[in-house]
Amino acid sequence: MKTKNNAKDFGMFALPGLFCFLAVVIVPFVYGVYLTLTDWNGVSKVKNFIGFKNFAGVVRDGQFWTSLLLTFKYVIVVVVLVNVFAFAIAWLLTRGMKGQNFFRAGFFTPNLIGGIVLGYIWQFVFSRVFVSIGESTGWKLFEVSWLSDPTNAFIALVVVSVWQLSGYMILIYVAGFMGLSEDVLEAASIDGASGFVKLKSIIMPLMMSSVTICLFLTLSRAFMVYDVNLSLTAGAPYGTTEMAAMHVYEKAFTSRQFGVGQSEALILFIIVACISGLQVYFTKKQEVEA
Amino acid sequence: MRATFKAKVTAAGLILALMTTMLTGCRFGFASDPDDPNEEEEVIPIDTSVDTFEYDSSLEGTSITLLNSKAEIQVALGEMGAAFEEKSGVHVEVMPVTDGDSPYTKVVSLYNSGNPPTMSILDTTDVIALAEEKAADLTEEEWTNEAEEYLTEVNGKVYSFPLCIEGRGIIYNKAVIEEALGEAFEPESVTTLGEFEELLDKLVDAGIEKPVSVAKEDWSLGAHHLQYIYETYDGTSEGAQEVIEKIKKGNLDLASYDRLSEFLDMFDVLKKYNVAKGDPLGADYDEMAIDLADGKTAFWFNGNWAWPNLAEAGAENEDEYGFLPYFLNNDGEDFANQQIQGSPSKQVMIDGQIASEKEQAAAKEFLNWIVYSEIGQQMLVKTCNVIPPFTNNPYEPADPLSRDIYEKVQEGRAFNASAIVPNDHWAVLGAAMQKYLAERSDRKELTESIQEYWDEQE
Numbered sequence: 200m201k202t203k204n205n206a207k208d209f210g211m212f213a214l215p216g217l218f219c220f221l222a223v224v225i226v227p228f229v230y231g232v233y234l235t236l237t238d239w240n241g242v243s244k245v246k247n248f249i250g251f252k253n254f255a256g257v258v259r260d261g262q263f264w265t266s267l268l269l270t271f272k273y274v275i276v277v278v279v280l281v282n283v284f285a286f287a288i289a290w291l292l293t294r295g296m297k298g299q300n301f302f303r304a305g306f307f308t309p310n311l312i313g314g315i316v317l318g319y320i321w322q323f324v325f326s327r328v329f330v331s332i333g334e335s336t337g338w339k340l341f342e343v344s345w346l347s348d349p350t351n352a353f354i355a356l357v358v359v360s361v362w363q364l365s366g367y368m369i370l371i372y373v374a375g376f377m378g379l380s381e382d383v384l385e386a387a388s389i390d391g392a393s394g395f396v397k398l399k400s401i402i403m404p405l406m407m408s409s410v411t412i413c414l415f416l417t418l419s420r421a422f423m424v425y426d427v428n429l430s431l432t433a434g435a436p437y438g439t440t441e442m443a444a445m446h447v448y449e450k451a452f453t454s455r456q457f458g459v460g461q462s463e464a465l466i467l468f469i470i471v472a473c474i475s476g477l478q479v480y481f482t483k484k485q486e487v488e489a
Numbered sequence: 490m491r492a493t494f495k496a497k498v499t500a501a502g503l504i505l506a507l508m509t510t511m512l513t514g515c516r517f518g519f520a521s522d523p524d525d526p527n528e529e530e531e532v533i534p535i536d537t538s539v540d541t542f543e544y545d546s547s548l549e550g551t552s553i554t555l556l557n558s559k560a561e562i563q564v565a566l567g568e569m570g571a572a573f574e575e576k577s578g579v580h581v582e583v584m585p586v587t588d589g590d591s592p593y594t595k596v597v598s599l600y601n602s603g604n605p606p607t608m609s610i611l612d613t614t615d616v617i618a619l620a621e622e623k624a625a626d627l628t629e630e631e632w633t634n635e636a637e638e639y640l641t642e643v644n645g646k647v648y649s650f651p652l653c654i655e656g657r658g659i660i661y662n663k664a665v666i667e668e669a670l671g672e673a674f675e676p677e678s679v680t681t682l683g684e685f686e687e688l689l690d691k692l693v694d695a696g697i698e699k700p701v702s703v704a705k706e707d708w709s710l711g712a713h714h715l716q717y718i719y720e721t722y723d724g725t726s727e728g729a730q731e732v733i734e735k736i737k738k739g740n741l742d743l744a745s746y747d748r749l750s751e752f753l754d755m756f757d758v759l760k761k762y763n764v765a766k767g768d769p770l771g772a773d774y775d776e777m778a779i780d781l782a783d784g785k786t787a788f789w790f791n792g793n794w795a796w797p798n799l800a801e802a803g804a805e806n807e808d809e810y811g812f813l814p815y816f817l818n819n820d821g822e823d824f825a826n827q828q829i830q831g832s833p834s835k836q837v838m839i840d841g842q843i844a845s846e847k848e849q850a851a852a853k854e855f856l857n858w859i860v861y862s863e864i865g866q867q868m869l870v871k872t873c874n875v876i877p878p879f880t881n882n883p884y885e886p887a888d889p890l891s892r893d894i895y896e897k898v899q900e901g902r903a904f905n906a907s908a909i910v911p912n913d914h915w916a917v918l919g920a921a922m923q924k925y926l927a928e929r930s931d932r933k934e935l936t937e938s939i940q941e942y943w944d945e946q947e
Contacts, residue, residue, distance in 0.1 A: 242597055347769070347771040437923040449916065452593070455911075
């Protein structure tokens with residue numbers, strides 16, 4: 200009787216979800232893996248099996264490795280900055296300061312604007328507003344558009360990403376801070392723990408679950424960055440800010456090397472999956488119960 | 490409780506206000522156009538009283554689709570479709586390729602979903618990529634006789650309908666030059682690179698500090714500038730193909746290829762007088778149109794598609810704008826110094842794979858209607874404002890840039906060569922050109938990048 204009911208429940212509640220998941224995630228994924236082994240160009244009727252030739256193409260595609268390296272640099276900087284910044288702001292915004300709800304909403308707002316729009320807004324800021332500030336003040340820093348110099352364009356990308364991603368992470372950290380038990384902190388104070396010791400030995404371990412999720416989100420989002428990359432720099436100047444995801448798209452659709460692009464996407468997926476998996480595993484181990 | 494609710498409402502209101510000002514702020518900032526919202530768009534009347542075109546009544550009630558990748562004629566095509574439907578009974582649905590989507594990607598995804606458009610307006614390279622696999626054979630169509638020079642053949646067959654001619658060169662603003670120099674300016678008087686430089690120097694002396702605009706966009710640098718090295722080989726598409734094959738096979742040493750060094754001589758001149766010389770990669774496209782219309786600059790390297798931008802910047806149909814050739818050297822007899830480049834750019838392909846016989850026939854009728862009916866002829870030129878490649882079309886385009894190309898084509902002062910290059914040519918070599926424009930690479934490095942690019946092609 201019981202098993203019959205279970206099957207019915209499964210059919211009612213899990214099947215539709217499972218079907219959707221299979222149809223839009225698993226099937227395309229497996230099909231995508233299959234495509235990396237063919238010479239399909241996206242158009243032709245026949246797909247010839249060519250083994251690992253596409254992967255050989257990936258190895259030869261120097262630009263892919265350059266963009267992957269750049270993506271790593273970007274991920275490290277963005278993940279660190281976003282989390283430090285969000286953690287600090289969240290801490291400030293849970294101390295009962297005046298207007299903290301307003302500030303929380305304010306910091307969250309950039310997250311509500313789509314990456315494409317955000318990119319265009321900042322493009323305007325970097326190449327017009329900054330330049331006119333530079334013109335009127337004579338500051339060297341703002342003399343030319345940040346987007347026309349490889350280093351500055353990279354910094355610009357980081358600034359915009361941090362600005363966009365922080366809001367969401369602040370929200371998660373705020374929730375984490377609100378969940379901290381006052382008793383533990385008070386006990387620590389009575390035991391004579393100073394601010395830094397409290398942070399290191401009490402707050403951080405208790406906040407680890409928030410850290411896990413925030414690190415995971417920033418890591419995966421930073422690795423997969425495309426929208427801001429496209430609308431802010433589009434790889435400019437001369438292809439120096441082209442991140443991995445954008446390169447994959449360009450390879451598949453602009454260069455029309457569908458198989459190679461698909462293989463690069465697969466490699467990118469494996470890298471991101473491994474790194475985020477390891478990160479979740481290690482930070483989870485740090486989590487404690489209060 | 491009440492207080493927090495109030496605070497929340499105020500906060501929400503403030504954020505909303507902030508966001509609105511931010512968004513509208515950027516809207517005004519970007520638009521930067523002196524458009525008067527009260528200004529009424531001038532509608533050019535189409536004379537529909539005469540129509541000798543014979544419609545096939547068996548096609549009435551057919552519905553066909555047209556994928557349009559030429560955004561500026563989206564509305565006009567809709568009007569054309571409506572006019573055609575009124576006469577023929579065939580419904581034409583015009584679908585746009587949304588901004589940021591590549592036409593090729595769009596059409597391929599439509600094919601893969603089993604629902605391709607009956608007709609697609611595509612770039613020549615895309616047509617060649619798709620022709621044999623997907624397109625209907627149009628070799629026997631009557632209009633092929635009217636546009637002989639402008640047909641694109643794939644293995645001896647025609648799969649596409651040339652919709653318009655587009656040309657490019659150095660756009661000049663005659664009024665600005667004449668005002669600065671205080672004398673009449675005859676564009677024909679400039680016939681060599683040396684004379685062009687002289688003119689630029691005179692303009693500098695007359696107070697126009699940096700008289701040239703050079704767009705930093707990779708499509709402009711990689712496709713429109715750089716492709717002169719193939720297209721001026723002998724001024725034909727076949728010649729362009731030949732030189733590309735030679736480069737690919739390594740039979741032509743780029744370092745000693747005269748068209749490349751000549752091209753770079755011209756490019757260096759443009760670079761030297763570039764209005765954005767201080768920060769060439771920070772140049773803003775919209776601003777270039779405004780600069781040229783306002784007289785801050787006198788020249789802009791671009792094509793007739795730049796007219797909407799110029800019009801938005803305040804240029805009028807009556808103003809005198811036109812093209813100078815992309816001067817390559819000091820030989821006045823060289824065709825490259827006398828002629829501007831003009832060739833068919835957008836082509837219509839009919840689906841031959843999924844569309845039914847009737848739909849294909851209706852699509853063919855629509856194309857014939859554009860070429861042969863009095864209404865179609867007028868609408869192609871007046872409503873869409875394009876330069877028709879068909880010799881039987883008696884109408885002339887209205888805007889000065891298109892008119893200039895039209896006249897030059899008629900007078901034989903335009904060469905029809907378009908290099909068929911791989912689809913990522915503009916992106917990859919556009920980046921190399923940007924580097925050169927920003928003076929972060931030299932001729933040697935640029936030449937090597939070009940060679941490397943071609944070496945990688947199969």
